[in-house]
Each structure stands twice: as structure tokens, then as C-alpha cells.
Amino acid sequence: MSSEEKPVPSLRPRPVVDRLPRYAAGKPASAVDGLDAFKLASNENPLPPLPEVLAAIAEQAAINRYPDSLxxxxxxxLGEYLGVPADDVVTGAGSLGALVQILSAFAGQNDDGRPDEVIYAWRSFEAYPICVQTTGAAPVPVPVLGDGRHDLDAMIAAITDQTKVIILCTPNNPTGPALTRAEVEGFLARVPSHILLVLDEAYTEFVRDPETVNGIDLYRNYPNVVVLRTLSKAHGLANLRVGYSVSQPHITESLRLVATPFAVSTLAQDAAVVSLENIDKVLARVEELVQERNRVVAALKEQGWDFPETQGNFVWLPLGERSPEFAAAADxxxxxVRAFGTEGVRVSIGEVEANTRFLEIAKEFAG
Known part of the structure; x- marks a missing residue:
């Protein structure tokens, strides 16, 4: 029997797999004669890791050995840098891996067959509905406000007896606004204490608004708060997948039970440690990107764009039906750039030349 004649296997995945939205990773730009190509679609740091970090990576030879699983x-x-007990930190393969650990431990399908519910803003990080449904939980997306901010009142109204986890993304990816400490503390005052509140702070190093919430300050006083962070963005270690969560011991003990063993390689761990040892240099680079973000934001406003305030390393253009057209023009x-259907386009802050070219394209679409 030829390969063309082989019967189709009757094996099928769980029904939820067919219903999952597809994660659409940012794609490289098309090659165009006479132009350097730039990728502004994945919120990557355009700068490579520090030289000290690259040296640590080059020196790593024990690839034949498993990493320290803890x-x-x-x-x-991280404990030293954040001023928290090391036991309150649980690492994962990026902040997404750390989130999967949280959902695996605290949200899924119960013994009676009823799914737990996970509330999150939408549009927000597109992996949320995938991760939630994969665990067997039910997603409860709550539309963001017109200015791209979380609708906290609507999220409170969405709480039911089945709610187990609420995710707040601050700054929100892809729209950009960050939540203030007052907003989150007011929100926590209305959230039942048995519901886990996850603060996804993947872009925290890029925040410059002093009123923005800092999850590390909150988790000490709120036993139901978990903070998600990553070294993918500010540290430029996206390819090495180093993320972590910070929470109190009654939460971390459950996270470690469900964590994938050896998820963060020794190479990644060593690189992360060296990067943290040189945090001043890392933050100086971040400041350069923030200043470039400020230049882009100012130019867009001068062109007449109305868009959400951004505290991340990206801007959101609410182009609606013109989103695919804008992405094609950029390509x-x-x-x-990253178009989200007919909702809008997210553009990462990249190299100066790339940002300037983006602004030239944006000028054609302004108004």
C-alpha cells in the first residue's frame, strides 16, 4: 500500500483542541531590494544581550547535563534583585511557561465535570485563551475600554461561583496602557480572597508612569496575588525562555508540583544570572528604548493619531478595517508589524531606522 493509500488514523485529540484559537507569532519582514528588513512584530528587544551575557553563554559546556530543576x-x-525570598520565586520557560504552571495548578475541570472560569481582559495577550482552554477551564474574556484599558468594573461583574483565576496584563499587550496601584488595590478589595489574581508584568521595566502598580509591592500583603515577569523583553533573552512567578509559599508549593522539570536550561539560567548581575547596564539600554518610544509616540501624535497611552515597548494603532492594509503597506x-484581524496593529519599538520608516508609513494612514 502506497503512502497515498494509507487510511487516515482515527485518533482524535480532545475536542477542545479543535476549538483553540491559533497563536500567530510575528513573522519576519519580506525582502525588498534596497531596504534593510526589520521585524517589529514580536515585541522583541532589538538589542542583543550584554557582552557579558554572550560570554557566559559561550562558556557553557555542560550541555550533556540536566539543569538544576529548581x-x-x-x-x-532574583530574590536578591527583587528583595523577596528565593523560595517565593518559581521559574518557567518564559512568563508564558510560568503562567501555564499557575493555570495547571489552580484552574481546570472539576471532579463534577464543571469547568473553572478564568477572567481576563480582551484584547490582551493572545496566549491567554489557548492556555486557559488547554487546562480544561472556561475562558471569560472581558472587552477592554475604548482607550485600551482594562474594564475593571466589568471584570468584577463577570465573577461567578466558578471563577478561580483573574489575569490582569499591565502594561496590556497589545494595547499598551498600564494599571495603577490604586486601581489594582481597589480591584483586589472587591475580589473574593479565594480567587487567584495574576499580574502579568512582562513589560514592567519599560514603565515610566510612577502611579503604575508594582506587583512585587502587592504580593507581600495579598496572599492571593501572583506576579508574572520575564527576562525575554528588557534583558533581550527571548530565545532562552526565562520567566518566573512570585507568590507566597502556599501558592508556590502547588506551582512546583505541576512545573515541567528542567524547563529552564543551565545555559539560560547562567545567562539570566549574569544579566541580573549587570542590571544597571540592562536598564540603561531599556532607557534608550524608552526614549525611542517617546520619539515615536510624539511623532504619531503630531501626525494626528489617537491611540492608547503605552507603557510597553510597543504602540497600538486602532486601525480597524484598515489593519490588514497597513500591515501590507509595512511589509x-x-x-x-503585527495586525490583529480588523481591530488594530501593534508595532514594536525597534531600531531607529525601522521606527523612522514605520512613522513614514503611519503618516500616509493618519487622519
Missing amino acids: ATPLREK SQALS
């Missing part, structure tokens, strides 16, 4: 040196360094100029 990432002890990294957790100790024709060797720029890749």
Missing part, C-alpha cells in the same frame, strides 16, 4: 542560583539572584517597505 534553578536555585537564578532564584537566589512592502520591508517592515513586519
Whole structure:
């Protein structure tokens, strides 16, 4: 029997798999003669890791050995940097891996067959509905406000007896606004204490609004708060997948039970430790990107754009039906941006030349 004649296997995945939305990773820009191509579609740091970090990576030779499954040196360094006990830190393969651990431990399908519910803003990080449904829980997306901010009142109204986890993304990806401490504390005052509140702060190093919430300050006083962070963005370690959560011991003990063993390689752990040892240099680079973000924001406003305030390393253009057209125009100029259907376009802050070219395209669509 030829390969063309083989019967189709009757094996089928769980029904939820067919219903999952597809994660659409940012794509590289098309090659255009005479133009350098730039990728502004994935919120990546356009700068490589620090030279000290690259040296640490090059020196790593024990690839034949499993890593420390608890990432002890990294957790100790993070504890020192954040001013928290190392035992309150649980590492994961990026902040997404850390989120999967949280959902696996606290949200899914119960013994009676009823699914737990997970509330999150929408549009927000597109992996949320995928992760939630994969665990067997039910997603409860709550539309963001017109200015791209979380509708906290509507999220409170969405709470039911089945709600187990609420995710707040601050700054919100892809729209950009960050939540203030007053907003989150007021929100927590209305959330039942048995519901886990996850603060996803993947872009915290780029925040410059002093009123923005800092999850590390909150978790000490709120036993139902978990903070998600990553070294993918500010530290430029996206390819090494180093993320972590911070929470109190009654939560971390459950997270470690469901964590994928050896999820963060020794190479990644060593790179992260060295990057944290040189945090001043990392933050100086972040400041350069923030200043470039400020230049882009100012230019867009001068062009007449009305868009949400951003505290991340990206801007959101609410282009609606013109979103695919804008993405195509950018691609024709060797720029890749991230269009979200017919809702809008997210553009990462990248190299100066790339940002300037983006602004030239935006000017054609302004008004």
C-alpha cells in the first residue's frame, strides 16, 4: 500500500483542541531590494544581550547535563534583585511557561465535570485563551475600554461561583496602557480572597508612569496575588525562555508540583544570572528604548493619531478595517508589524531606522 493509500488514523485529540484559537507569532519582514528588513512584530528587544551575557553563554559546556530543576542560583539572584525570598520565586520557560504552571495548578475541570472560569481582559495577550482552554477551564474574556484599558468594573461583574483565576496584563499587550496601584488595590478589595489574581508584568521595566502598580509591592500583603515577569523583553533573552512567578509559599508549593522539570536550561539560567548581575547596564539600554518610544509616540501624535497611552515597548494603532492594509503597506517597505484581524496593529519599538520608516508609513494612514 502506497503512502497515498494509507487510511487516515482515527485518533482524535480532545475536542477542545479543535476549538483553540491559533497563536500567530510575528513573522519576519519580506525582502525588498534596497531596504534593510526589520521585524517589529514580536515585541522583541532589538538589542542583543550584554557582552557579558554572550560570554557566559559561550562558556557553557555542560550541555550533556540536566539543569538544576529548581534553578536555585537564578532564584537566589532574583530574590536578591527583587528583595523577596528565593523560595517565593518559581521559574518557567518564559512568563508564558510560568503562567501555564499557575493555570495547571489552580484552574481546570472539576471532579463534577464543571469547568473553572478564568477572567481576563480582551484584547490582551493572545496566549491567554489557548492556555486557559488547554487546562480544561472556561475562558471569560472581558472587552477592554475604548482607550485600551482594562474594564475593571466589568471584570468584577463577570465573577461567578466558578471563577478561580483573574489575569490582569499591565502594561496590556497589545494595547499598551498600564494599571495603577490604586486601581489594582481597589480591584483586589472587591475580589473574593479565594480567587487567584495574576499580574502579568512582562513589560514592567519599560514603565515610566510612577502611579503604575508594582506587583512585587502587592504580593507581600495579598496572599492571593501572583506576579508574572520575564527576562525575554528588557534583558533581550527571548530565545532562552526565562520567566518566573512570585507568590507566597502556599501558592508556590502547588506551582512546583505541576512545573515541567528542567524547563529552564543551565545555559539560560547562567545567562539570566549574569544579566541580573549587570542590571544597571540592562536598564540603561531599556532607557534608550524608552526614549525611542517617546520619539515615536510624539511623532504619531503630531501626525494626528489617537491611540492608547503605552507603557510597553510597543504602540497600538486602532486601525480597524484598515489593519490588514497597513500591515501590507509595512511589509512592502520591508517592515513586519503585527495586525490583529480588523481591530488594530501593534508595532514594536525597534531600531531607529525601522521606527523612522514605520512613522513614514503611519503618516500616509493618519487622519
